[in-house]
Amino acid sequence: MKIGITGGAGFIGGHVADELEARGHEPVIFDHLGRSTSGHKVMLGDVRDDVAMAELAAHTDGIIHLAACLGTQETIRNPRPAAKTNVEGGLNFLEAITQYDIPGVYIGVGNHWMNNSYSISKTTIERFTDMFNRERGTRCNVVRLVNAYGPRQSVAPPFGPAKVRKITPAFVCRALTGQPIEIYGDGQQVSDMVHVTDGAKALVTALEKAAAGTVLDRVVEVGPAEHRTVNEVAQQVIQAAATLGFPAVPLIHLPMRPGEIPGATVTADTSTLPLVDMSADTLVPLETGIPDVVAWYTQHWLPSYQAGAA
């Protein structure tokens, strides 16, 4: 099938494109960025443009909707961009797949219950998806990911240009440059992690199920069965860097940022994984995923960072 991926130029989108290709599908990346991190060609388009979304639906056999304005604390002071991209863009996606009667998949967030602009706007479209499926005959499945990590995730300042600071690149870049790892709060909060390739598999299977006429009556949640605190994830990064010869760095604790909740737990209900033919024991374990991703940043990010810093 020819499958549109909105936000396909991003981190998860690149891995979804790889997974689609591996299964014999043809990915069509739709993004308002003119380039992609995965080397796929990009069709320039904006999800806030209902006509562009209808065009994408008219020329594809299904759409995986990933485009979003991200950031938990970044979107609190100015909720409008998240509302416009995530809510209006999400509605454009649902209208387009309904109009052209093609299957769709919507990606939700692990912290869907939190009241910040990002979670509220992302979860609003989960609720609209349920309404469209029930009332309009739409075929759209919802897959929520906990914190995704893996190769090619973009890096925020001072290490790179990304607007949103994501936990893994932030920890890895500091560990590889000999700087203390900054943790907001006491680090005892649980923010579970899923390897991006597992997320991509779940998203593509959910699309294939919708294409075969199966509209799942539950949201699929992708994340591990065993929970880890942020401190434990940081220690795994430090250990993985140490095995590559980087000296161990300390952890420093900073005040929590707006929107972060002390003691918060972001986990997945792994009983939903069989809905996409997966189970928690087949997911990439953090014990191998973190060393792999540290090695990836050592090879693909560190040399250019050091060249720029020199």
Ligand SMILES: NC(=O)c1ccc[n+]([C@@H]2O[C@H](COP(=O)([O-])OP(=O)(O)OC[C@H]3O[C@@H](n4cnc5c(N)ncnc54)[C@H](O)[C@@H]3O)[C@@H](O)[C@H]2O)c1
């Ligand atoms: N990264 C995570 O840990 C995580 C976890 C759960 C869910 N998600 C969801 O997965 C999706 C992708 O996240 P990601 O980590 O790959 O982010 P990303 O920032 O790497 O990718 C998002 C992509 O969307 C594109 N985009 C943004 N606004 C657009 C618009 N108006 N029109 C067209 N394209 C637009 C961006 O250019 C970018 O390429 C998002 O919906 C996010 O909410 C991410």
